[in-house]
Amino acid sequence: MHRSTRPPLAEVLGVEVSLLQSGMGGVAGSELACAVSNAGAAGCAGGYKLVGEALSAMLARLVAGTDRPVGVNLIPEVVGDAELERQVAQVLAETPRRVHLSFFGMPRSPVLAGVAAAGRAAVVQVGTVEDGVRAAASGAVVVAQGIEAGGHLLGTARRDDLVAALRTRVPDACLVAAGGIGSPRQAARALAAGADGVLLGTAFVVAHESRAHPVFKAAVTGAGAHDTVITDVYEIGWPGRRHRVLATSVTADPHQPRTFIGRTVVEGRPYLIPRFSSAVPTEATTGRIEEMALYCGLSCADVPEERAAADVVRGFAPVLARTPVLAGARHPDNRQHPDNQQQVENHGSR
Template sequence: MQANEKLSQLMQRGTDLLGSETAIMCGAMSWVSERNLVSAISNAGGFGVIACGAMTPDLLDTEILETKKRTTRPFGVNLITMHPDLMELIAICGKHQVSHVVLAGGLPPKGSLEAIKETGAKVICFAPAMALAKKFIRSGVDAIVIEGMEAGGHIGPVATSVLAQEILPQIADQVPVFVAGGIGTGEMIAAYLEMGASGVQLGTRFVCAHESIAHPDFKKAFIRGNARDAVTSVQVDPRLPVIPVRALKNKGTEEFTRKQIEVAKLLDAGEIEMGEAQLQIEHFWAGALRKAVIDGDVENGSVMAGQSVGMVKTEESVAEIIKSLTEEAIVALSR
């Protein structure tokens, strides 16, 4: 069998599920995974995913409309399970007949999976552990994403390679599984496909695409950065169960430590409740990320990046990125 045929065969479950030419999903990166990058990735044969993040239903409504103006190919919407308007956001996805909804950030609230299914969309869930993956499969999800700690943004505690070894042999025959976290080359894509994955998800690799609206200084920080620069945030107070965030080390990472101390003091004084404390932390990240991505303040903002950032060497088009990843995977499989 030719190596390109083998690649298509290994990705077939993934491409069948996504409706794309190649089973390469783009990670949902707040402020980055918006209409321009998402449509470009889908148009280039990959699968773009809108990062809803903290968007209101009205903002998501507009974003989906604008993405549909730019592509006729399938794309998904990533929704955060803790969003207070989750059910409204699901309804917006249904209104626009979005083909795939990706749920991230923990266990979906009661009724949310059913609500997505009723719209006719496929449901993809993040599973950072085997028990959760099995629970999602029992709940009827259509695919799983396993993401390791090498990824950028909010991360779990376990490495991608460990998750892949633990989870793929157990569930890859039941639902398509996409592997994410620290993937920067086609060789790595081929390796995970041969382990049983149906596809992969990459975020960091697409940040410096021409079609990405990230500020030029944000992109320059990626091109300069290496794996050791992408560090995880520190949790200051055990009462504030902050999900670690991986970003390039700068003054902003130090500012986050100060923010946690400030919020902890407010908790001590009884001035805020725990829910409000956690919300303040999340709002900090949203603002700090916007400061870096949109305003280009890469010193004080949050430059969220995965450890594969050292493999991002230049700015190029989405089509070039997908082409090089595919060609590298084919070469690897031909060996």
């Protein structure tokens, strides 16, 4: 595949390894984001619904924790246009230019133009070709999420199919593959399909620096791809999205009462967690962790143990580093990986 006119993700974001860390709300705090960036990849802290003092506190830790390129992830559809614009304005005002903005889903308001005008890089995760074309037209890095991914799903296509379709439509865009990538072989497969880098989520859920609850981490490292389901039961707080999670008693019986099953704390503020909440269990969460939303992608089969974030980045560097010597290792054999043979139909949906 011809790549001479298209820079890798590492060059676009000014990092050494063409690897994005997913800005998972709750799980991806400043500690994880900074550890990934300090290791040479592009870390990302989850902004989720944070605004005002809570967002300022997170941004201060992020800027203090690394002097390298790093991102803040925001979610347009859970906050609405006005709040998203407020979040974006706050990030732009309180961080240096090395902090890029990452969006989970295509923004509904013209925030991307404002990000570009401020001289910042933008990353947009999409699940459809149409949204990918729109994101590319704005100059953003486009993350193509396949249904192999853990967490909330933005489309219905497999990762490599979406990457290939987008590469045809936007040949000059910086394109990143997401979903089911837990090994260098899967990363190389995504590059062969047309990607310029990869995004990892599940592999970083179990990183030492992740804020995921220990029970959540243990469930992921002990799981295989067949232990995940696509369902829409965890809808409180984020309705209208299917998500890939580990199978639980809640996914098995969606008719249970919506009673409170736990508590958590976010930036110093306590919250109750009802059954069917989309809230992820973190180290600050107590209660019935095993019933909560344990987001997990098909890549769990390749992440059998908890590791330091730097070790995760180091493992992918031979495939994704922009160093010329290492770049030659981009294309090992393209054999079918067992993860991509898993069933990805809508198990567990209501």
